[in-house]
Amino acid sequence: MPFQNKIYPTNADTIHILFVAAEADPLVKIGGLGDVAGSLPISLNRLSIKQKSRIKLDIRLAIPYYPVTNTSGLDIKKIAEISIPTTKGPVKAEIFETFFDGITVYLVSGDPIRRSELVYGKDFISDSEKFIFFSLVCLELPKILDWRLDILHAHDWHTAIAVHQLRVKKINEPLLKESCSILTLHNLPFMGNGSENSLQKYRISPSLDPSLPDWAKNLPLTMGFSAADQIVTVSPSYAKEILTAEFSCNLHDFFSANQKKLSGILNGLDTALWDPSTDPLIFNTYDQKSLQKRHSNKEELQKEMGFDVVPDVPLLILISRMDFQKGIDLVIETLKQIRHLPWQVILLGSGNSSLENLCQSFEADHPEKVRCRIKFDSKLSHRMYSAGDILLMPSRYEPCGIAQMIAMRYGCVPVARSTGGLRDTLVNHRKSSAGTGFLFNKADTKSFSFTLTKALSVYPQSNEWNAIQQEGMGMDFSWEHSAEKYYQVYESLLPNFQEITE
Ligand code: ADP
Numbered sequence: 194m195p196f197q198n199k200i201y202p203t204n205a206d207t208i209h210i211l212f213v214a215a216e217a218d219p220l221v222k223i224g225g226l227g228d229v230a231g232s233l234p235i236s237l238n239r240l241s242i243k244q245k246s247r248i249k250l251d252i253r254l255a256i257p258y259y260p261v262t263n264t265s266g267l268d269i270k271k272i273a274e275i276s277i278p279t280t281k282g283p284v285k286a287e288i289f290e291t292f293f294d295g296i297t298v299y300l301v302s303g304d305p306i307r308r309s310e311l312v313y314g315k316d317f318i319s320d321s322e323k324f325i326f327f328s329l330v331c332l333e334l335p336k337i338l339d340w341r342l343d344i345l346h347a348h349d350w351h352t353a354i355a356v357h358q359l360r361v362k363k364i365n366e367p368l369l370k371e372s373c374s375i376l377t378l379h380n381l382p383f384m385g386n387g388s389e390n391s392l393q394k395y396r397i398s399p400s401l402d403p404s405l406p407d408w409a410k411n412l413p414l415t416m417g418f419s420a421a422d423q424i425v426t427v428s429p430s431y432a433k434e435i436l437t438a439e440f441s442c443n444l445h446d447f448f449s450a451n452q453k454k455l456s457g458i459l460n461g462l463d464t465a466l467w468d469p470s471t472d473p474l475i476f477n478t479y480d481q482k483s484l485q486k487r488h489s490n491k492e493e494l495q496k497e498m499g500f501d502v503v504p505d506v507p508l509l510i511l512i513s514r515m516d517f518q519k520g521i522d523l524v525i526e527t528l529k530q531i532r533h534l535p536w537q538v539i540l541l542g543s544g545n546s547s548l549e550n551l552c553q554s555f556e557a558d559h560p561e562k563v564r565c566r567i568k569f570d571s572k573l574s575h576r577m578y579s580a581g582d583i584l585l586m587p588s589r590y591e592p593c594g595i596a597q598m599i600a601m602r603y604g605c606v607p608v609a610r611s612t613g614g615l616r617d618t619l620v621n622h623r624k625s626s627a628g629t630g631f632l633f634n635k636a637d638t639k640s641f642s643f644t645l646t647k648a649l650s651v652y653p654q655s656n657e658w659n660a661i662q663q664e665g666m667g668m669d670f671s672w673e674h675s676a677e678k679y680y681q682v683y684e685s686l687l688p689n690f691q692e693i694t695e
Contacts, residue, residue: 207249208683210237210344213331214256215324215351216312220298221262223312225595226348226379229427229460230254235294236461236676242295248684255334257327258289258300259312267291269300273337277303277329279394286330288337301330321388325395325413328355335368344683345374350385353417354397360420361398373686376421378414379592381435381442385413404450406443415444423682424455427593428614432457440590458679459617460593461672462602467578469603474575481666484604484659490580497576498539498564506535507652510581510605512574512596515544515552515567520587520610520636522548525555527587527642532559534649538585539577540565578603583648589636591615601629601665606658608648610636618670622651627660629668 216223218231234252241250256262272290276283286303305319305326314320328347332355335342347356356374363369389411392399399411402419409415418424426432432455434440436448448455465471470480476493479486488504495502509528513519521542528538540552540563549567556565566573578584584600586609593614597607601618607630609615615632622628633644651657 207251208343208687209341210250210252210346210683211331211334211342212252212254212346213328213352213355214254214348215327217254217256217298219263220256220293220300221259221312225427225460225593228463228595229377229379230256230348232461232463232672233676233679234296236672237680238295240673240676240680247680248687250680250683253297253299254293255299255301255327255331257306257323258287258302259306259309261310261312262300264291264300267293272299275330275333275337277326277333278396280396281394284326286326286333288330288334299331299334301327303330317387318390321385321391321413322394324351324385325354325388325391325397328352329358329395331355332358332362332369335372336366339368341368342372344686345372346377347374347417347421348377349379350383350412350414350417353385353413353415354392356417357400357413357420358397373422374420375423375425375682376417378418378424378426378431378435381414381440381444381592384409384415384442388413404447406447409444409447415447418444418447418451422454422686424451425679425682426455426457427460428591428617429457429459430616431590431592431613434590434613456682457617458675458682459614460595461675462595462598462670464602464671467599467602469579472575472579474572475579476576477579479579479604481663484662484666487579487604490576491582494539494576494580495537498537500537500564501561503537505653506537507582507649508580509536509538509583509585510577511538511540511542511585512577513542513586515542515548517545517548518589518591520589520641521545522551523587523636523638523641524585525551526638527645528555528563530638530642531646531649532562534646536649537562538564539581541568541570541573541577543567543569578605581605582652583608583645585645586610586615587633587636587641588612588615594618597630598668598670601668602670604662604666606630606648606661606665608633608641608645610634610641612636618668620664622648622661627657627664629661629665 212234214230216227218227273288289300305323400416400419476490477486552565556563584607591613611632619630620628621632631648633640
């Protein structure tokens with residue numbers, strides 16, 4: 194029982210939560226983690242203000258103050274200077290405070306963070322020091338602010354050390370004594386490998402947890418898993434998948450032993466940003482009632498790409514990091530197998546250079562039906578979602594995935610592997626029910642090409658296709674759902690406190 198000995202003040206009407214993450218949109222955003230840390234605390238705060246009969250949330254966010262942090266228009270005040278001890282002497286930290294959308298945000302600065310030009314650098318040693326330093330400074334915040342910490346909510350390996358060290362510090366620190374922790378998992382394979390020297394430098398001892406395999410006792414993410422009171426994955430299906438050898442990165446025994454504290458909550462989508470009825474970045478805005486306006490978006494994009502402007506030829510799109518995880522190789526192989534069918538494809542992404550090369554040579558071999566754009570181009574992605582007929586997403590694993598949610602909202606039908614968040618957000622098309630997309634089970638070209646061919650055969654049947662688009666566009670992926678679920682997790686920790694005090 195994780196909270197057996199807690200003494201929660203009986204008059205407490207507020208849960209104090211510190212949200213710690215490596216990035217938070219719009220201050221700094223690299224990927225999906227930035228979306229979550231930027232949107233979730235704000236949604237939780239709004240929910241707390243709205244639902245007056247519930248226990249209140251005092252939720253604050255802390256992120257590193259990188260040189261690239263976008264603070265324009267914000268009032269930033271320095272609130273403290275402290276030192277973090279290391280084997281090589283103390284390292285100075287500065288803490289700044291600002292307010293954003295109803296939330297107090299702490300920006301943590303110091304040499305390990307200032308030194309990094311990129312949020313996630315290529316040099317793992319300095320990345321690990323940066324995030325360990327940040328995590329340790331965050332744990333000093335309650336003392337600096339004289340603020341009792343009820344829940345530390347950390348994300349991924351970057352801040353998992355805060356969870357681990359909380360266990361150690363709470364023994365002697367009154368403001369942390371009753372604190373518990375949640376670690377949200379966005380991407381399991383990134384565990385913080387290469388952090389050993391930094392852990393030693395900051396005097397952080399390995400985990401002693403016997404349920405962790407030896408190789409995992411000195412890795413930030415797994416140390417955080419072990420210490421966390423709750424582990425939350427970014428989709429319910431992914432929480433189940435990591436109990437299996439295929440998805441667990443060799444941690445299935447650990448997760449099985451700790452299943453009681455494991456759950457999944459689907460990420461939300463910024464529905465104001467991703468709204469085809471108001472999107473300023475698309476040729477022609479539209480909604481469920483004016484879906485026919487998409488045709489001109491397709492025509493414009495076909496022109497822009499130098500394709501033949503042919504309305505009946507399905508336009509396939511891929512918008513993704515070029516990573517083995519995303520099944521980019523499966524896309525190319527599958528499209529090669531069905532090259533005799535009518536389709537055009539636009540591949541937008543960057544990352545792994547061999548996958549980038551694979552896409553580029555595919556374009557060179559089929560210039561009449563393939564366009565490849567090796568870059569990160571958010572504006573182009575909006576035009577593609579608003580014009581594409583089918584989104585290709587054959588991920589090998591997908592903790593949550595956001596591209597499929599955007600595609601559905603824009604009337605672009607996903608063909609995706611039934612895994613993780615894809616399984617939780619998509620409803621498979623059947624003869625008897627429209628569904629919102631086409632799902633396949635095995636991450637191989639045979640299953641993918643079978644299902645893509647099926648989707649291509651449904652596409653010309655405009656009533657059936659329209660029903661799929663309508664159902665997808667009607668789905669509600671707003672952050673309020675996720676916020677409500679996290680609120681419940683926060684609240685679920687309370688009965689254990691109160692039991693003792695009653
Ligand atoms: P992941 O977080 O694993 O990369 P997601 O599907 O959760 O995958 O999120 C990817 C997000 O990044 C989506 O919003 C997608 O539109 C966007 N994206 C990915 N690659 C590109 C790119 N090359 N250009 C523009 N947007 C991209």
